[in-house]
Amino acid sequence: MKRDEVKNFNGEDGKPAYIIYDGKVYDVTDSRLWKNGKHMGRHKAGEDLTAFISMAPHTDKVLEKVKYVCDIEEENVKDNKKEKIRELYRKYHPHPILIHYPMGILYFGAFMEFLYLIFKIQSFETSAFYALIIGGLSVFPAVLSGFLSWYINYDKILTEIFRNKIVFSSILIALVVAAISVRIFFINGEECYLWCYIYVLLYFLMIPVMTFIAYNGGRITWPD
Numbered sequence: 001m002k003r004d005e006v007k008n009f010n011g012e013d014g015k016p017a018y019i020i021y022d023g024k025v026y027d028v029t030d031s032r033l034w035k036n037g038k039h040m041g042r043h044k045a046g047e048d049l050t051a052f053i054s055m056a057p058h059t060d061k062v063l064e065k066v067k068y069v070c071d072i073e074e075e076n077v078k079d080n081k082k083e084k085i086r087e088l089y090r091k092y093h094p095h096p097i098l099i100h101y102p103m104g105i106l107y108f109g110a111f112m113e114f115l116y117l118i119f120k121i122q123s124f125e126t127s128a129f130y131a132l133i134i135g136g137l138s139v140f141p142a143v144l145s146g147f148l149s150w151y152i153n154y155d156k157i158l159t160e161i162f163r164n165k166i167v168f169s170s171i172l173i174a175l176v177v178a179a180i181s182v183r184i185f186f187i188n189g190e191e192c193y194l195w196c197y198i199y200v201l202l203y204f205l206m207i208p209v210m211t212f213i214a215y216n217g218g219r220i221t222w223p224d
Helices: 032-037 050-055 060-065 081-092 094-098 100-119 122-154 160-185 194-221
Strands: 018-021 024-027 067-071
Touching: 018 050, 050 060, 081 094, 081 122, 094 100, 094 122, 100 122, 100 194, 122 160, 160 194
Parallel strands: none
Antiparallel strands: 018 024, 024 067
């Protein structure tokens, strides 16, 4: 069976539900987890799920419970550059590594800013500002590596989770740029009035936004 033929078995309108894993075709029609050809609201029957299963919280042992159909008939098998990049990604995991830097540093910075508001100790505010600079700059490689992961491991499939991550990552970048700009260009000394409130608001807004992004990242590893 060829890949294009497998796409016809999508589990819709009474059709059988087939999936591809590691060059083999499996029949998941009778699985309660594949009702109407959909799994966990994000994966569809008829597709190659090799990358998804390798990233899932379960192993490929789950396929022992479903029916094996046949091997895929590969046509014009060529060196797959994307697969090589995917293997490198799986080996080094750049996004899980990079995402922890902005999270940890900005959480710390927000805490320092909170302490400054209570105790009015300037060193707390200075620490919060430095954390904003370092944490803010580290947001960019974290987001870029996230897009790389989306492209390599998930074929740019725009599910609800990835839509949330893209939208709120954009909001986080906007908040970082705005907060840094306000702090550098509009706050001079303690008498800053409105701009000080705007700065603090921008800083604290980063926390729920960043937390929501992390929550959706967790939903990929541990599905609902």
